[in-house]
Amino acid sequence: MAAAMQPLTNRSKVVSNKKMTLVERTYLPMIMVGLWITLKHFFRIKRPTIQYPEVERPRSDIYRGQHVLKRDDQGRERCTSCGLCAVSCPAEAITMVSAERKKGEEHLYREEKYAAVYEINMLRCIFCGDCEDACPKEAIFLTDRIVQADYLRMPFIFGKDELVEPIEKDKRVDVTKRQTPAVIKFKQQERFAHNR
Amino acid sequence: MLPTLIFLLVLFVVTLSVAAYSTYGERKVAAFIQDRIGPNRAGPFGILQPLADGAKMFMKEDFIPATANRKLFFLGPAIAMTTALLTGVVIPWGGTLEVFGTTINLQGTDPEIGILYVFAILSIGVYGIMLGGWASNNKFALLGAIRAASQMVSYELAMGMSVVALVMLTGTLSLSGIVEYQIATHWGVVQQPLGFLLFLICAFAEANRAPFDMPECETELVGGYHTEYSSMKLGFFLFAEYTNMFMSSAVIATLYFGGYDIPGIHSLGWDPNIVTILGMIAMFAKTFFFIFFFMWVRWSVPRFRFDQLMNLGWKTLIPLAILNILLTGGWLVFKNGF
Numbered sequence: 001m002a003a004a005m006q007p008l009t010n011r012s013k014v015v016s017n018k019k020m021t022l023v024e025r026t027y028l029p030m031i032m033v034g035l036w037i038t039l040k041h042f043f044r045i046k047r048p049t050i051q052y053p054e055v056e057r058p059r060s061d062i063y064r065g066q067h068v069l070k071r072d073d074q075g076r077e078r079c080t081s082c083g084l085c086a087v088s089c090p091a092e093a094i095t096m097v098s099a100e101r102k103k104g105e106e107h108l109y110r111e112e113k114y115a116a117v118y119e120i121n122m123l124r125c126i127f128c129g130d131c132e133d134a135c136p137k138e139a140i141f142l143t144d145r146i147v148q149a150d151y152l153r154m155p156f157i158f159g160k161d162e163l164v165e166p167i168e169k170d171k172r173v174d175v176t177k178r179q180t181p182a183v184i185k186f187k188q189q190e191r192f193a194h195n196r
Numbered sequence: 197m198l199p200t201l202i203f204l205l206v207l208f209v210v211t212l213s214v215a216a217y218s219t220y221g222e223r224k225v226a227a228f229i230q231d232r233i234g235p236n237r238a239g240p241f242g243i244l245q246p247l248a249d250g251a252k253m254f255m256k257e258d259f260i261p262a263t264a265n266r267k268l269f270f271l272g273p274a275i276a277m278t279t280a281l282l283t284g285v286v287i288p289w290g291g292t293l294e295v296f297g298t299t300i301n302l303q304g305t306d307p308e309i310g311i312l313y314v315f316a317i318l319s320i321g322v323y324g325i326m327l328g329g330w331a332s333n334n335k336f337a338l339l340g341a342i343r344a345a346s347q348m349v350s351y352e353l354a355m356g357m358s359v360v361a362l363v364m365l366t367g368t369l370s371l372s373g374i375v376e377y378q379i380a381t382h383w384g385v386v387q388q389p390l391g392f393l394l395f396l397i398c399a400f401a402e403a404n405r406a407p408f409d410m411p412e413c414e415t416e417l418v419g420g421y422h423t424e425y426s427s428m429k430l431g432f433f434l435f436a437e438y439t440n441m442f443m444s445s446a447v448i449a450t451l452y453f454g455g456y457d458i459p460g461i462h463s464l465g466w467d468p469n470i471v472t473i474l475g476m477i478a479m480f481a482k483t484f485f486f487i488f489f490f491m492w493v494r495w496s497v498p499r500f501r502f503d504q505l506m507n508l509g510w511k512t513l514i515p516l517a518i519l520n521i522l523l524t525g526g527w528l529v530f531k532n533g534f
Contacts, residue, residue: 038229038495
């Protein structure tokens with residue numbers, strides 16, 4: 001004989017299929033209740049709405065937004081077009097074409113190889129920051145800037161003109177919030193292949 | 197003659213602008229009820245939104261399906277819009293104004309059968325939806341149109357019967373006569389509470405508004421009777437719905453809330469023109485309240501299933517309307533004797 005099933009918790013409720021009373025069947029009292037609830041909401045102050053272009057929601061200091069390709073102290077591009085960022089990218093959003101530095105270009109590029117074309121497809125990018133982790137040259141960083149909306153898809157493929165920071169010292173993009181001492185120390189650990 | 201023409205022109209413009217701003221009002225009311233802000237980009241507080249919507253409607257491609265019946269396809273929205281605008285003519289928006297010796301009656305025309313006229317126009321309004329759905333040559337549009345037609349025909353019955361009781365009480369079919377009766381005694385809602393409730397419910401169904409918005413149903417019918425419509429023809433259908441809402445609100449205010457009556461204003465002994473203007477403001481305030489009420493209900497109450505809708509109409513509202521007539525008749529006999 002099967003024993004009566006024991007309830008595991010006391011939270012279960014028995015569903016009743018009882019007939020509605022006449023008052024309930026007119027629906028009018030419950031409609032009044034519903035109208036009263038919506039009226040209360042009608043006069044509530046709309047606090048959660050943020051008027052976006054004028055007001056922005058506070059973002060974290062280490063927000064992962066639009067990328068920047070850093071220059072070094074002398075204004076030379078740090079990127080050596082090694083391709084580790086493209087390899088590490090889970091969305092396959094990064095492509096690049098490498099080129100060799102010519103004589104007389106030493107003030108533009110830090111090492112012998114540089115990226116002649118460097119493109120990030122901002123529609124594919126998931127802003128995970130893996131490119132930043134992978135970069136051995138401290139060249140690419142995510143910043144707290146937001147990628148602007150557009151009407152077409154083509155403008156979302158950002159080339160070097162949008163990614164590389166300006167050469168003027170006062171227009172450089174500050175990434176110290178993301179490049180903390182702990183991050184720099186991590187990047188110098190020899191046991192990671194790409195740091196050697 | 198000329199004052200009447202000018203009045204009708206003003207009424208036309210007012211009706212159109214009220215309908216246009218009802219769309220804005222609906223979006224704002226919906227937003228506020230859902231704790232949102234609603235349209236606020238086009239002009240201050242988004243008050244230019246109806247203009248932007250209208251411009252958008254005109255810019256859209258005006259598409260006519262290849263299998264559609266072209267003439268009827270055009271006729272549908274035209275009838276819907278025209279009939280929606282026609283009701284306003286008989287509604288008394290106020291008393292009479294004396295300007296430079298001429299008397300302006302704030303009512304387009306006052307036929308002795310004003311209520312019958314309103315019901316006749318309502319019935320023709322169904323044709324717009326029916327023709328639109330039929331001419332589209334699309335099964336979903338046709339189903340939407342059938343729903344609209346059967347719903348409006350059934351609820352017209354209960355609506356008419358709820359008014360019969362009021363007419364028995366006032367002894368006139370003229371809308372201004374009913375308002376004058378209410379000024380002399382009490383508002384209709386006090387004398388006919390059950391009739392008012394029935395009329396209100398039926399007005400929701402006649403205007404195809406939630407919770408009776410069966411003809412439009414994205415889940416079952418793709419869109420509704422206007423599935424195949426685009427551009428300003430669709431705009432006309434939507435516009436007609438808001439115009440109908442405005443007119444229904446005005447009729448409710450006239451029949452059951454004293455129309456342009458402000459209780460006790462005649463005992464103050466003010467200038468008749470001022471009394472008339474205040475009365476007109478009161479009439480519009482009452483109307484706008486009911487427009488708000490239409491929207492308020494739409495965003496509070498879930499919709500009926502179609503069979504529930506027909507059950508409610510035929511098995512509940514019509515018997516109640518008959519009961520209301522009997523009660524009113526009994527009371528009249530009790531009061532006046534045989």
